[in-house]
Amino acid sequence: xxxxxQLDVSPDQLRAISTLGLAHLGDGVFExxxxxxxxxxxxxxxxxxxxxxVRYVAAPAQAKAVEKILPLxxxxxxDVFRRGRxxxxxxxxxxASRADYQAATGLEALFGWLWxxxxxxxxxxxxxxxxxxxxxx
Numbered sequence: 001x002x003x004x005x006q007l008d009v010s011p012d013q014l015r016a017i018s019t020l021g022l023a024h025l026g027d028g029v030f031e032x033x034x035x036x037x038x039x040x041x042x043x044x045x046x047x048x049x050x051x052x053x054v055r056y057v058a059a060p061a062q063a064k065a066v067e068k069i070l071p072l073x074x075x076x077x078x079d080v081f082r083r084g085r086x087x088x089x090x091x092x093x094x095x096a097s098r099a100d101y102q103a104a105t106g107l108e109a110l111f112g113w114l115w116x117x118x119x120x121x122x123x124x125x126x127x128x129x130x131x132x133x134x135x136x137x
Contacts, residue, residue, distance in 0.1 A: 008118040017116070019087045022080070023105045026112030031057050033127050056134075059096035062104035065130040072129060077110060084109025 034056045038049055055061060066081075073081060085106030093101065114123050 006118055007116050009116040014113070014116055017112075019083050019109050020105075022110075022112035022116070023084050023087070023108040024112070025115060026108035026110065027057075029111045029115045029123065030062070030108060030127075033123070037127075037131055059093060059101045059104035062107050063096075063100035066103050066107040068132070069126045069129050072126070073110075077114075080113045081106040081110045 031053065034053055035049070038052050038056075056065075070078075070081070083106075085102045087102070087105055087109075089098070089101055089105065096104070110126075111123060114120075114126075
């Protein structure tokens with residue numbers, strides 16, 4: 001049975017996943033991390049949790065947060081981010097610019113890529129830098 005909470009995908013399996021597939025998975029990973037962070041920092045009501053989550057996972061917020069970690073990425077991580085960022089979106093949400101949406105897609109692809117390798121420590125390191133100085137709103 002596959003343990004979906006402790007994945008360690010082979011390099012061949014990882015290369016077979018599209019960049020949008022990585023971003024799809026990474027979107028969920030990032031949102032789960034944000035939800036955990038909010039709960040651990042005192043957000044208690046479901047309405048407050050949902051609103052705060054949306055603020056952090058929206059493309060403009062992700063684009064701003066990714067700027068904090070770009071200098072910290074390894075060459076390989078940077079390549080994954082750029083591949084995700086350079087993927088042509090089919091549409092862009094009204095609340096985001098094309099550049100913000102592409103940066104958010106790059107971040108999500110990176111998080112999906114790290115998750116599939118079981119590199120949760122690295123995910124935690126990058127997430128901590130992104131959330132540094134953020135107040136639980």
